[in-house]
Amino acid sequence: MTLLYTEVEEELRAAVRDLLADKSSSSAVLTRVDGAASPGGMPYDMDLWKALARDIGVAGLLVPEELGGAGASAREVAVVLEELGRAVAPVPFLSSAVLATTALLGAGDGVAVRGLLERLASGETTAALAVSFAASPYQPLSPAVTLDPSPEAAPMPDGAGAASTVAPVSPMTPGVDGTATGRVTGVVGAEAADVLLVPVRLSPGDGVALCAVDVSAAQVTTLPSLDLTRPVATVSFSGARAEVLGTVAGVRDALLLGAGLLASEQLGVAEWCLNTTVAYVNERKQFARPVGSFQAIKHRLADLWLEVVGARAAARNAADLLGTDAEVDSSKVAVAVAVAQAYCGAVAVHAAEECVQLHGGIGMTWEHPAHLYLKRAKADEIALGTPGDHRQALTEPADLPGPVS
Structure with a gap:
């Protein structure tokens, strides 16, 4: 096992990040959010989704190569989710390319299943x-x-003739x-x-x-x-x-895989919040000094950095075990997923809260994207099982007593 990113994963990250920087900047996401509130507004950026699916092939990462997909593993999917979390990109990657695709892969090998997987891999069709x-x-x-x-x-019915x-x-x-x-x-x-x-x-x-x-x-x-x-x-x-x-049979697999990989999206949210906040406090000055030079701010950001490092280890561990081709003890996978979700969800929320608070007044405004990250972090924390659900799930495979209510 290695938690380091491979060369292929770094190339995939660079391609996704460049596309998102070009087509899904913070201002563009804020504009789309404003437009979605009006009658007939669409919250998802389908042009961006088509570009991701067509130009980079992210829609078919989990689809086997014989069906037109990339035949990739959960590790590559995790890298994409990190970048989508870092940009809070409004695209249906998690719902279509992860949850729906995994459920389909476990549904059987029928003609209809194979045909739908081919259309999903090409980006021609989106599923939920x-x-x-x-x-x-x-x-x-x-x-x-x-x-x-x-x-x-x-x-x-009886008596219906030869039929x-x-x-x-x-x-x-x-x-x-x-x-x-x-x-x-x-x-x-x-x-x-x-x-x-x-x-x-x-x-x-x-x-x-x-x-x-x-x-x-x-x-x-x-x-x-x-x-x-x-x-x-x-x-x-x-x-x-x-x-x-x-x-x-594939639905439960889809929920477990989705929960494990959602930790990577939460990691992306937390990293953006940390990096953006560090850059801001180094520029913002009070009493003729950068705010980031104050000891209290340094300590808060140092603590947050340690949390993000831990979140990266937990998310990468879950992605690695979910994506391995070798026979792995299912209890190890269950522990990795539960640990990643229970920990990364709280880290993402904490990072987003610190981002809003340490940006001061500008962090409280609608024009700054910090609120989008806080809302994504809070929504992700209760998606596909709450942290309490995942901690409770750890009790049996980790042989630990359950939480005391």
């Missing part, structure tokens, strides 16, 4: 996993959407159509998606499956969100046509 962004990877999946099989998937001798198609068979009914709250990336991947409960029966629903067949209602650059939505289905893709 219709699961609450606050869902914990440690809780059992309980679909809120029901799939009723279409007539051709249902058994033929009654044809064996009925199982509702679980990939490629079978049905109608989805239900509502999922707190879905991230739905506004930017072309296809929704929906865990459903099969009716009749107690089975579950993963289905694909065209976003035009669902009602997506954007809700007021703390994070202005990554809104959440309520997605409602009322007899929406759905196609069964396969099993939901």
Whole structure:
């Protein structure tokens, strides 16, 4: 294991950072946030997303090469998330290229799955996993959407003639159509998606499956969100046509991978806040001296630097274990993910709070981007499991007593 960045990872970082510097500056993100508040405004920058997907190929990092992807590992995805966190870029990378893609990879090897993965890898299509962004990877999946099989998937009634001798198609068979009914709250990336991947409960029966629903067949209602650059939505289905893709086995993997890699985004947020604050206090003067020369400020920033260094180690460890091709004890992966999320979430929030406070009056204004980072950090802290969820999850694999309530 090595936590150092490889040459390939540094090249990927440079490409993403250059593109974001050119197309997603802080002023551009603030302008988009202002525009998204108006009727018909779009919070996501789809032109930037297409450029990332087309020019750099980030949309297909986790997709196998035979399906047009890069066949990369979680380590490369983590590098991209660091840069997107550093820029609070309003793109659906986490929702489409990580969560939705991982759920698809675990759904099976059907024709529909392979075709959708090819379209995702090319950037032609964007997907969203219709699961609450606050869902914990440690809780059992309980679909809120029901799939009723279409007539051709249902058994033929007795006395229907010769057709009654044809064996009925199982509702679980990939490629079978049905109608989805239900509502999922707190879905991230739905506004930017072309296809929704929906865990459903099969009716009749107690089975579950993963289905694909065209976003035009669902009602997506954007809700007021703390994070202005990554809104959440309520997605409602009322007899929406759905196609069964396969099993939901990949959904839990997607939530666990997403939680582990979200730590890298939180690392990017914390690094931007630290670097920006250090630069500011070295320029801002009081009593004819740079504010950064005051001992109290030095101590606060030194403590924050140590926290960020620790966050980098935790995030890189999680990405490395999630991305290894070798057989790794699942308990080691679970510990790495839980440690990274429990620690990095708090570090990102602390770094953003210090950024706002040490910028003084300008840090409190809407025109300065510091509030975007604070809101992203606070929203990420409760996404894919709270720090408490992850600390509780550490008790069994680490053989430690649970937190005392």
